[in-house]
Amino acid sequence: MSYPFGCIVVGSGHAGCCAALSAVEAGCQRVLVVEKGPKEWAGGNGYFTAGAHRTVHGGLRDLLPIVQNVTPAAVATIDMEPYSSEAFTTDIMRLGGGKSDPEMVSAVVGGSRDAVKWLAEWVHVPFILSFNRQAYLVNGRQKFWGGMVLSVEGGGKGLIAAHQQALEREGVDVWYETPAVELILEDGHVTGVVVLRNGQRIWLRASAVILACGGFESSPELRAKHLGSDWSRAKVRGTPYNTGDGLLLAQFAGAQLTGDFAHCHSTCWDANAPDDRGDRELSNQFTKSGYPLGLMLNAQGHRFVDEGEDFRNYTYAKFGREILHQPGGYAFQVWDSQTIKWLREEEYGDDVVKKIWANDVAQLADNLISEGLEDREAFINTIAAYNAAVQASQRERREVRWDPAIKDGLSTQSSQQFLALPKSNWALTLEQQPFLAVKVACGITFTFGGLAIDPETAGVISASSGEPIPGLFCAGELTGGIFFGNYPGGSGLTAGAVFGRKAGREAAKLAEDIYN
Known part of the structure; x- marks a missing residue:
């Protein structure tokens, strides 16, 4: 026929x-x-x-x-x-x-x-x-x-709804x-x-x-x-x-x-999202794009990307890939009270993602063990070293102010102290309670x-x-x-x-x- x-x-x-x-x-x-x-x-x-x-x-x-x-x-x-x-x-x-x-x-x-x-x-x-x-x-x-x-x-x-209406029209x-x-x-x-x-x-x-x-x-x-x-x-x-x-x-x-x-195009994705398909209701809300505001650490307690390398929309596709290659294929995004309020409600709302809270870094590490953190001491030491590097940089460059809308140059690097893996922009210490972490994986979008x-x-x-x-x-x-x-x-x-x-x-x- x-x-x-x-x-x-x-x-x-x-x-x-x-x-x-x-x-x-x-x-x-x-x-x-x-x-x-x-x-x-x-x-x-x-x-x-x-x-x-x-x-x-x-x-x-x-x-x-x-x-x-x-x-x-x-x-x-x-x-x-x-x-x-x-x-x-x-x-x-x-x-x-x-x-x-x-x-x-x-x-x-x-x-x-x-x-x-x-x-x-x-x-x-x-x-x-x-x-x-x-x-x-x-x-x-x-x-x-x-x-x-x-x-x-x-x-x-909304995009697809507009298309379907146009096709019918x-x-x-x-x-x-x-x-x-x-x-x-x-x-x-x-x-x-x-x-x-x-x-x-x-x-x-x-x-x-x-x-x-x-x-x-x-x-x-x-x-x-x-x-x-x-x-x-x-x-x-x-x-x-x-x-x-x-x-x-x-x-x-x-x-x-x-x-x-x-x-491929990948992204930081909710570790608790479905494996083989998206969720038609939550859809893009499983994205977890708040990493420039904090840190990402793997299961062994180490950072593995420069979270402040560039604006999020220039780094998320490759950072998703980096998460996949970490032990277990997952990581933890971490913030303190200074930046929690800047996280997008669509992605980090209480009804969207599982949140792990704590009053200090040691307690946060304890709470993450059940989520897959394998090395508690490394996690604590990584954040301590990061905080020390940020403080040294801030002492040396007091004129630099945190501004998430520009590449502000607020980093971990100074003449006195620096990290082998820097955070190049938006580097604030993680030391003010409460502390928040979420577990993320790699979500693949298209090849x-x-x-x-x-x-x-x-x-x-x-x-x-x-x-x-x-x-x-x-x-x-x-x-x-x-x-x-x-x-x-x-x-x-x-x-x-x-x-x-x-x-x-x-x-x-x-x-x-x-x-x-």
């Missing part, structure tokens, strides 16, 4: 929805989305995000027309620097060690501002300024930091519990996809197929194969359905693989390696010819070549929108050529 469609999108996440809606906007008739998971799992990994979109912008006035949570009175209290194309490009290339494909990066950066405008105006995504995540209230002013300022009302849940059908199992190839052209629906294989004909079904992060076997054996125990942050299907489908069609298959695509059209590149495979496109986490080793927060959703729009427009052109 054959069904003629203008475009078929595989995957119902953010990038897939962008592709489908872009195809409709460009005039494509009969757009279909097929989704492996059931309807209650719609939205892929986008559902589990904070909705953060990193984009080029000219400052606050540039973004006011697309955000919904800034009153006229609040405008005068906001400090927000412009974020240029050069800064965005530099951030991706810097964190990727210069390995990212320059043309792919240029496409993401160059298309970012137009993409968020399109999402706001055409999809009706309810963008907000991320006050509670990317700004600190300092001396009565909201000071944004780290380049990334946009989020979505309701986070990933535009008449796009979504078939759930319908995995794609094979691409239809005719004379080197992709002319459709074979799906399983109600237990039967169905051949669906289409002028174009867009793969937007994520990476292989939900497959323990593929994680162990590509990322290393430790990754079999990482906690899946989002959907359990991203098991590498898109890679297999595209390779059958002769697609070229590219990018960093040895690394970096994927399909090679044409950065202008999102067409999937053939491994044999080096040219795009006619009729096959790709968007979202399945694309390779953008991120290597690390990742600037908010770039993933932006990339999904940029290449999703490109794929949808190109699919519409093919449909027009065929049906006319």
Whole structure:
């Protein structure tokens, strides 16, 4: 049985929805989305995000027309620097060690501002300024930091809800519990996809197929194969359905693989979260991003990262990986009363995370033994050495003031005393009761390696010819070549929108050529 469609999108996440809606906007008739998971799992990994979109912008006035949570009175209290194309490009290339494909990066950066405008105006995504995540209230002013300022009302849940409403509004059908199992190839052209629906294989004909079904992060076997054996125990942050299907489908069609298959987007994640899937209710609240305000120590009582190396949204992807490689694959985040009040309620609320309290460091160490702390004395000594180094630095640099909204230079290093592993910014002593600790693990979000695509059209590149495979496109986490080793927060959703729009427009052109 054959069904003629203008475009078929595989995957119902953010990038897939962008592709489908872009195809409709460009005039494509009969757009279909097929989704492996059931309807209650719609939205892929986008559902589990904070909705953060990193984009080029000219400052606050540039973004006011697309955000919904800034009153006229609040405008005068906001400090927000412009974020240029050069800064965005530099951030991706810097964190990727210069390995990212320059043309792919240029496409993401160059298309970012137009993409968020399109999402706001055409999809009706309810963008907000991320006050509670990317700004600190300092001396009565909201000071944004780290380049990334946009989020979505309701986070990933709000983002996917907007997409679903737009799909319904535009008449796009979504078939759930319908995995794609094979691409239809005719004379080197992709002319459709074979799906399983109600237990039967169905051949669906289409002028174009867009793969937007994520990476292989939900497959323990593929994680162990590509990322290393430790990754079999990482906690899946989002959907359990991203098991590498898109890679297999595209390779059958002769697609070229590219990018960093040895690394992924990970994060500091609640150690008590589910192992193999995200929680649809708590979703991104399992993130534990407060480590720059305190310390992280492993099971043996030692620090293993510079918690103040950079702003959180430039370090969490690689720090999640470092947690995984610690003994037992977990660690403890620790604060005292000076910074506890700065922790995000969404992530550290009493109803979200298990908290371990104490009146002094020794008692905290005792209380953490049942949570997996193996060396009580090392834990106490590590914090004592840290405190001494901070005090020595503060005596030498009395003019430096703690400010979480800038890289304040308040560190553990001085001419008199220093640590082999510094804390480079935001270093306050841990000595004022009460003390708080939470146990964290590594949560994997998406994998970096994927399909090679044409950065202008999102067409999937053939491994044999080096040219795009006619009729096959790709968007979202399945694309390779953008991120290597690390990742600037908010770039993933932006990339999904940029290449999703490109794929949808190109699919519409093919449909027009065929049906006319």
